[in-house]
Amino acid sequence: MKKTYxxxxxxxxxxxxxxEDAISKLEGVHSVSISYVLQQITIDAQEDKLPQIxxxxxxxxxxxxxxxxxxx
Amino acid sequence: MTRKQTVKLIRIIIAVVLTAVAVIISPEGLWALILYxxxxxxxxxxxxxxxxxxxxxxxxxxxxxLMTLATAGAFAVGEHIEAVAVMLFFQIGELFESIxxxxxxxxxxxxxxxxxDKATVLRGGEEHTVSPDExxxxxxxxxxxxxxxxxxxxxxxxxxTVDTSALTGExxxxxxxxxxxxxxxxxxxxxxxxxxxxxEFAQSTVQRVLELVETAxxxxxxxxxxxxxxxxxxxxxxxAGAVLLAVIPPLLFAGSWSEWIYRGLxxxxxxxxxxxxxxxxxxxxxxxxxASREGILIKGASxxxxxxxxxxxxxxxTGTLTQGRFSVASxxxxxxxxxxxxxxxxxxxxxSLHPIAQSIVAAYSADVDESLIxxxxxxxxxxxxxxxxxxxxxxxxxxxxxSVVNIPDIxxxxxxxxxxxxxxxxxxxxxxxxxxxxxxAQAIGELKALGVERTVMLTGDRRDIAEEIGxxxxxDSVFAELLPANxxxxxxxxxxxxxPVAFVGDGINDAPVLSxxxxxxxxxxxxxxxAIEAADVVLMDDKLSKLPEAVRISRRTVAIVxxxxxxxxxIKALVLILGAxxxxxxxxxxxxxxxxxxxxxxxxxxxLIVRKKKS
Numbered sequence: 001m002k003k004t005y006x007x008x009x010x011x012x013x014x015x016x017x018x019x020e021d022a023i024s025k026l027e028g029v030h031s032v033s034i035s036y037v038l039q040q041i042t043i044d045a046q047e048d049k050l051p052q053i054x055x056x057x058x059x060x061x062x063x064x065x066x067x068x069x070x071x072x
Numbered sequence: 073m074t075r076k077q078t079v080k081l082i083r084i085i086i087a088v089v090l091t092a093v094a095v096i097i098s099p100e101g102l103w104a105l106i107l108y109x110x111x112x113x114x115x116x117x118x119x120x121x122x123x124x125x126x127x128x129x130x131x132x133x134x135x136x137x138l139m140t141l142a143t144a145g146a147f148a149v150g151e152h153i154e155a156v157a158v159m160l161f162f163q164i165g166e167l168f169e170s171i172x173x174x175x176x177x178x179x180x181x182x183x184x185x186x187x188x189d190k191a192t193v194l195r196g197g198e199e200h201t202v203s204p205d206e207x208x209x210x211x212x213x214x215x216x217x218x219x220x221x222x223x224x225x226x227x228x229x230x231x232x233t234v235d236t237s238a239l240t241g242e243x244x245x246x247x248x249x250x251x252x253x254x255x256x257x258x259x260x261x262x263x264x265x266x267x268x269x270x271x272e273f274a275q276s277t278v279q280r281v282l283e284l285v286e287t288a289x290x291x292x293x294x295x296x297x298x299x300x301x302x303x304x305x306x307x308x309x310x311x312a313g314a315v316l317l318a319v320i321p322p323l324l325f326a327g328s329w330s331e332w333i334y335r336g337l338x339x340x341x342x343x344x345x346x347x348x349x350x351x352x353x354x355x356x357x358x359x360x361x362x363a364s365r366e367g368i369l370i371k372g373a374s375x376x377x378x379x380x381x382x383x384x385x386x387x388x389x390t391g392t393l394t395q396g397r398f399s400v401a402s403x404x405x406x407x408x409x410x411x412x413x414x415x416x417x418x419x420x421x422x423x424s425l426h427p428i429a430q431s432i433v434a435a436y437s438a439d440v441d442e443s444l445i446x447x448x449x450x451x452x453x454x455x456x457x458x459x460x461x462x463x464x465x466x467x468x469x470x471x472x473x474x475s476v477v478n479i480p481d482i483x484x485x486x487x488x489x490x491x492x493x494x495x496x497x498x499x500x501x502x503x504x505x506x507x508x509x510x511x512x513a514q515a516i517g518e519l520k521a522l523g524v525e526r527t528v529m530l531t532g533d534r535r536d537i538a539e540e541i542g543x544x545x546x547x548d549s550v551f552a553e554l555l556p557a558n559x560x561x562x563x564x565x566x567x568x569x570x571x572p573v574a575f576v577g578d579g580i581n582d583a584p585v586l587s588x589x590x591x592x593x594x595x596x597x598x599x600x601x602x603a604i605e606a607a608d609v610v611l612m613d614d615k616l617s618k619l620p621e622a623v624r625i626s627r628r629t630v631a632i633v634x635x636x637x638x639x640x641x642x643i644k645a646l647v648l649i650l651g652a653x654x655x656x657x658x659x660x661x662x663x664x665x666x667x668x669x670x671x672x673x674x675x676x677x678x679x680l681i682v683r684k685k686k687s
Binding site for chain 1: 122125126129130134135166173176177287291303304307345346349354357
């Protein structure tokens with residue numbers, strides 16, 4: 001299932017690429033794309049695992065950029 | 073400016089003043105360090121904090137860490153002014169980037185600000201203002217002048233002019249009255265109209281278009297993927313270079329430590345590929361936004377890259393090169409009367425959405441009584457079969473009808489012919505004609521001028537009609553009498569040698585071809601769900617001249633992306649080389665980092681600029 005979420009305080013384009021990389025490696029994620037310009041994340045993942053995946057994705061974002069978060 | 077940006081600006085100004093004071097005083101020794109650390113801390117404390125905290129999270133090579141390291145190193149080797157300058161300009165760059173990106177995001181959002189937020193629905197004779205998603209199909213809504221039409225539907229009362237420019241880029245308002253379709257997202261200009269809603273908000277044109285544009289940025293261009301991969305390698309390499317440069321010469325060749333550490337710091341200052349990582353998506357984003365203002369929806373940056381270098385354009389005939397509006401030119405009954413022939417055909421075709429079917433129904437003077445039709449089956453590319461009042465009626469092309477009854481020779485006739493049979497009896501034929509769109513010839517001419525090598529027309533229509541249109545429009549080749557499956561084969565044959573191949577169709581029955589070619593373009597996206605789904609590029613109105621425009625915008629965008637990549641890489645490489653041999657210092661590095669980023673962003677914003685078409 002494909003979903004798009006807004007992001008907050010994503011302040012660096014290189015970081016967005018790093019997050020994308022790390023999130024794409026999470027289990028159950030088919031594809032992910034983070035747009036620095038639009039400040040949004042589009043994720044295509046297994047539907048039943050989505051809540052878990054988003055939780056992990058949130059952690060990934062925080063690890064790369066302290067203040068950055070996905071608005072779930 | 074947002075609050076965050078204002079705060080940053082104030083900190084930058086304070087730091088500039090403090091630095092100026094320090095320069096004027098020109099202190100010595102420990103005082104120098106303190107006086108320069110002050111503006112450094114004011115402007116860079118958040119960078120330093122993030123960098124330090126980042127270490128604990130395992131983020132070693134992010135830009136903040138590298139900037140902190142570069143400036144701390146510069147203080148260590150006694151280059152105080154440079155240390156402050158690196159941090160100061162880094163923050164100026166960040167501020168500029170955030171303003172520029174925010175601005176372009178706002179620009180594009182404004183461009184796409186077509187989402188209706190309310191609908192006035194008639195319930196029990198009273199007007200209720202509700203959210204558009206609360207209106208169901210079949211209800212009537214009232215749209216007043218100046219309001220955005222919230223849902224797709226048909227005008228049941230009133231007449232007006234409608235501004236469709238937000239969706240199609242067409243500046244001329246459309247005049248609509250009772251019975252005409254209205255499209256959500258367009259603006260009612262002059263009269264009060266009552267509209268019967270035909271689709272739910274979630275399926276409405278405006279909703280689909282917005283979804284499409286908003287997800288376009290998720291499909292990244294090949295160039296962007298390349299830059300991301302490059303960035304992953306670039307930073308570690310440059311940082312490794314910096315370390316080697318700072319350590320090897322002093323250790324092995326007795327170089328001066330401060331001299332070589334300084335050169336290593338120059339490397340650190342240019343270690344961020346920010347200019348590229350930001351400007352490439354920003355350019356594509358701008359290009360996609362720019363195109364959408366013309367009513368050209370591009371579903372992803374990657375399609376922009378394909379459009380920019382397209383070599384072959386394959387076009388469907390009906391509805392793409394021609395108006396797709398057939399009109400009955402003449403009716404040729406065999407033994408029956410003309411009225412009887414037309415009636416049989418109209419009944420058989422009445423449930424088909426094919427343009428030919430609809431024009432036959434339109435030509436039939438009386439209404440079709442749907443209850444008399446008990447069965448109807450459509451044979452794509454052949455015709456229809458229906459059971460009407462117990463009679464089996466067939467209407468379709470020669471091959472289809474002649475499999476049931478014998479068709480007498482009708483001589484030469486230019487136009488589309490629909491043969492009609494009832495039970496085992498041949499009733500006669502109906503001749504229809506279709507006109508070439510007024511802008512088709514010009515569009516083909518423009519495509520050729522843009523360097524498209526081959527223009528090919530595909531059609532299910534007869535060879536003589538196809539060839540006549542091919543000659544009129546000066547197309548390079550024409551494939552006629554194709555079934556939908558043959559169209560896919562024709563495109564597959566072209567792909568190996570003439571790729572990239574673009575296919576342009578009206579989206580009806582085109583889905584297999586649209587997905588098979590390198591870039592699928594659907595025309596007349598307004599109101600056609602199938603077209604919006606299947607295509608990579610959607611031209612909202614049915615003007616073929618938007619296609620060369622799409623190619624032009626794509627090329628310009630790709631050119632700007634290329635300029636940025638070459639410019640940024642060249643300057644960085646130059647500074648790295650000159651820095652290693654000691655010619656380029658910190659100031660050059662600052663330019664290569666922040667200066668290049670600002671220039672690249674400014675350049676990428678040119679994608680949004682509307683340029684007058686060369687006539």
